[in-house]
Amino acid sequence: MKSIKLIATALISVFIGSCSSQKETPEAIIENKVDSLLNLMTLEEKLGQMNQLSPYNLEELAKRIRKGEVGSILNVVNPEEINKIQEVALNESRLGIPILVARDVIHGYKTIFPIPLGQAATFNPEIAEQGARVAAIEASSDGIRWTFAPMIDVSRDPRWGRIAESCGEDPYLSAVIGAAMVKGYQGESLNAPTAIAACAKHFVAYGAAEGGRDYNSTFIPERVLRNVYLPPFKAAVDAGCATFMTSFNDNDGVPSTANSFVLKDVLRKEWKYDGMVVTDWASALEMINHGFCTDEKDAAEKSVNAGVDMEMVSETFIKHLKQSITDKKVAMETIDNAVRNILRLKYRLGLFDNPYVVTPQSVKYAEKHLQTARTAVEQSAILLKNANQTLPLTDKVKTLAVIGPMADAPYEQMGTWVFDGEKAHTQTPLMAIKQMYGNQVKVIFEKGLEYSRDKNTKGISRAVNAARQADAVVVFVGEESILSGEAHSLANLNLQGAQSLLIKELSATGKPVITVVMAGRQLAITKEVEASNAVLYSFHPGTMGGPAIADILFGKVNPSGKTPVTFPRISGQVPIYYAQHNTGRPANPTEMLIDDIPVEAGQTSIGCRSFYLDAGNSPLFPFGYGLSYTTFEYSSLTLSSEKLTTQDSLSVSFTLKNTGHYDGTEVVQLYIQDKTGSVTRPVKELKRFQRITLKAGESKQVSLSIPVSELAFWGYDMKFEVEPGDFRLWVGTNSSEGLTKDFSVSAL
Ligand code: NOJ
Numbered sequence: 001m002k003s004i005k006l007i008a009t010a011l012i013s014v015f016i017g018s019c020s021s022q023k024e025t026p027e028a029i030i031e032n033k034v035d036s037l038l039n040l041m042t043l044e045e046k047l048g049q050m051n052q053l054s055p056y057n058l059e060e061l062a063k064r065i066r067k068g069e070v071g072s073i074l075n076v077v078n079p080e081e082i083n084k085i086q087e088v089a090l091n092e093s094r095l096g097i098p099i100l101v102a103r104d105v106i107h108g109y110k111t112i113f114p115i116p117l118g119q120a121a122t123f124n125p126e127i128a129e130q131g132a133r134v135a136a137i138e139a140s141s142d143g144i145r146w147t148f149a150p151m152i153d154v155s156r157d158p159r160w161g162r163i164a165e166s167c168g169e170d171p172y173l174s175a176v177i178g179a180a181m182v183k184g185y186q187g188e189s190l191n192a193p194t195a196i197a198a199c200a201k202h203f204v205a206y207g208a209a210e211g212g213r214d215y216n217s218t219f220i221p222e223r224v225l226r227n228v229y230l231p232p233f234k235a236a237v238d239a240g241c242a243t244f245m246t247s248f249n250d251n252d253g254v255p256s257t258a259n260s261f262v263l264k265d266v267l268r269k270e271w272k273y274d275g276m277v278v279t280d281w282a283s284a285l286e287m288i289n290h291g292f293c294t295d296e297k298d299a300a301e302k303s304v305n306a307g308v309d310m311e312m313v314s315e316t317f318i319k320h321l322k323q324s325i326t327d328k329k330v331a332m333e334t335i336d337n338a339v340r341n342i343l344r345l346k347y348r349l350g351l352f353d354n355p356y357v358v359t360p361q362s363v364k365y366a367e368k369h370l371q372t373a374r375t376a377v378e379q380s381a382i383l384l385k386n387a388n389q390t391l392p393l394t395d396k397v398k399t400l401a402v403i404g405p406m407a408d409a410p411y412e413q414m415g416t417w418v419f420d421g422e423k424a425h426t427q428t429p430l431m432a433i434k435q436m437y438g439n440q441v442k443v444i445f446e447k448g449l450e451y452s453r454d455k456n457t458k459g460i461s462r463a464v465n466a467a468r469q470a471d472a473v474v475v476f477v478g479e480e481s482i483l484s485g486e487a488h489s490l491a492n493l494n495l496q497g498a499q500s501l502l503i504k505e506l507s508a509t510g511k512p513v514i515t516v517v518m519a520g521r522q523l524a525i526t527k528e529v530e531a532s533n534a535v536l537y538s539f540h541p542g543t544m545g546g547p548a549i550a551d552i553l554f555g556k557v558n559p560s561g562k563t564p565v566t567f568p569r570i571s572g573q574v575p576i577y578y579a580q581h582n583t584g585r586p587a588n589p590t591e592m593l594i595d596d597i598p599v600e601a602g603q604t605s606i607g608c609r610s611f612y613l614d615a616g617n618s619p620l621f622p623f624g625y626g627l628s629y630t631t632f633e634y635s636s637l638t639l640s641s642e643k644l645t646t647q648d649s650l651s652v653s654f655t656l657k658n659t660g661h662y663d664g665t666e667v668v669q670l671y672i673q674d675k676t677g678s679v680t681r682p683v684k685e686l687k688r689f690q691r692i693t694l695k696a697g698e699s700k701q702v703s704l705s706i707p708v709s710e711l712a713f714w715g716y717d718m719k720f721e722v723e724p725g726d727f728r729l730w731v732g733t734n735s736s737e738g739l740t741k742d743f744s745v746s747a748l
Contacts, residue, residue, distance in 0.1 A: 030347040034340050040095060043322055043332075044068060046339045049097065050310050051318045052278065062088045065099065069318060071342055072100040072146070072278075072310060077420060079357040082143035086355040098355040100346055102146040105196070106165060106417035107131065109138035110364040110425070111543050113373050114380045115415040115484075115520060116151060116177075118539030120167035120564035121626075122379035123667040123689050125180035131376055132184025134369045136196045139420075141364065143357035145349050146197040147185055148245060152178035152232035153202055156577040158565065159212025161488030164416045164520035164540070166207060168564030169577045169623060171228050172686045175235035182239040190242060191350030193358075200236035202247030202280060204262050205229045209249060212574065214489045218251045223679065225251075225262075226714040228579075234271060242345055243276045246308060248283050255290050257283045263307030276341040278310040279303060285314035296320055301329045309338040365425055370544055377548030379665075379691075381538040382561035383627040390512050390534035392555025392629060393441070393472060400441045401470035402430055403463045403506060405449045405499070406478045406518045412452070413518050415540025416485025425543055429476055429516065432546030437554050444470060452480045453497040460498065460505050467509045474514045474553060475506055477528075481540060484520020493524040493571040500528055507531040516549060522567045526620055537563075555629065560665035560691065562626035562734065566619045573615050578623040578735040579682035587611035589618070624669050624686070624734035630660030630696060634668075634732060637739040644708050644745050646722045653703040654731050654739060658694035665693040670704050671735060673728040678716035684735055687711075704731070708745055 049071035055061040058081060064070050065088045076082055082101055090096045107113045113131040152174050155166040167174035185198040205225060209216040220229060247256040257279050267273045284303040293299040297320035311317045324330040406412060410426035434443050448463030467473045477499040482488060507513050515532040520540055529535050538549055551557040568576045587609045594613045597606055611617035640651035658664055670688040674681040688704045712722045724747045732738020
């Protein structure tokens, strides 16, 4: 066996030697290596490279690796085991091709960062990049070189549990944060030992699952696909994302794993992508359930013919594609291209040169990593309400009642997708308040409810007693981690269990009530917001949630997070998102709602507009919303020109002033509306944002520039272009307020 491998290696070297004088670029050298290795491979070995397993038994795995039947594995995280697996692959398989080891490292490996939705709430690509870098350093120290992240499915429906894992409802925000995560995972160079390949998922439209029910079908026409769902994926390609994953859903009847339009026409031909495409877990096989494939062989053929390179776990490729080649259902060229994409990735990762993990010194939970995670929570928490400056807590608060099922729930605050996070390392708000502020306030802790779904109200009276003895109450509510994430959809977005009652009873004490929500999605918390004096929303914050939230409550940190999703008033308003189309009969802000409608009102007496009689049309909180302990004023908006051509760039400047008494950070946001198009356009689209930090009283001239070419969209003729005409622009503190100006664009 070894001798064949040595001959193979020698042949590769000779081949490279003969070509290297003409093509010297690292990429060209890799292409040569890929081609020479491919030339040595049997069809069985090629199909083996296309096979990814989640092994249950390492002995069995070793046998299959020896036979060349495995290209990648997921879910092995023990570095000694990974090194043994690589030894078998390198020394005991005929060609010695290393194994690519994957894992779902979604928002941290050991040091858990806020869930991706929370990272998006920072509106800070730098913190998202740093978070992914920390995750890559920790995961690669155990031998993991490929993560299935970022998830950049535009998500406009909080019933869908996977909204937690997304960057929210906006294509531009998802593109910016997703691209930053790609850079963070992959680092400066993919072949550095701490780089892990990123995976843009789920390609595509998975976030549009009908009714928010996970895995459900989607019905997204090509124009919406291109204008809304594809841009974050294009940004991932531009950021150098090494891999893509197909999604579980069928869109307009075509399962993504067999969708050659997106996988070949868009990804490969239009975007010139040369990375690797993997299926989602058994999504090839599931095409039988979809009613799209007759059997396993059909599923394998439809997947590879559509442009899939590697199959995750369901093994239809390795079992059937040999026969498919004989039957001429699949061309050898198709298999070769898939294997090329896989080998290219292995070379890019430097796996042939450095297949083993060598990290004697543990980098997990490094102090720097914990501090970065803490900063991420500080920037991600969103202050939704702060009546009469309830927050920050002042020294008048001598006794603080800390209440609620999420106050001291180290596992739950880590959120979804934490295979490797450990609750023993999580710092909860209760721990942090006691530790960091225990000499400033007396803390009385009463859970009130055991867990977020708890309907047993017997602990509430103890919580109320605690509140009565205190000067202020902080109640931590939300969702346990199991309630969001994959397969965890909800039909009802209210707070679970008796949490709402708990807040109501605490509020009835007359003490100031500060509600802190830790959840995996935006919940419909209209009543709870009314019943609270202040509300802080922290999407599951991870390991360092406690200290960051404590510092916000006590004013050491001024909150600056903004909603990356629109908050509905009630579940039935969903889907609700800011970039909606106007309709022919948009609602007026003053619509008469259900309780004001007279009995026996005439059928048309309340107008015929587009809104819900019982909920109106406006959200509880719009996209981009978030308060600060200080206030910001926007003024003097000017545009470089109000008459532009398609070739110009628009410069927008304005003055931002911190008009309050605290230093603070504002996320300034620039939205644009294309007033009339060849197809109807969203009422607003986010085009730029920036975090600006100002001292109390300080002002700053802010300039944002945007090339007119970025106003292009896919119009009636399915061309991507800027349509000349009239536009409106806003700069402001969220998607529903701001200074505004009009401008026009003409063709050259
Ligand atoms: C299924 C999920 O949809 C996907 O996001 C994940 O990466 C794979 N399972 C692997 O665990």
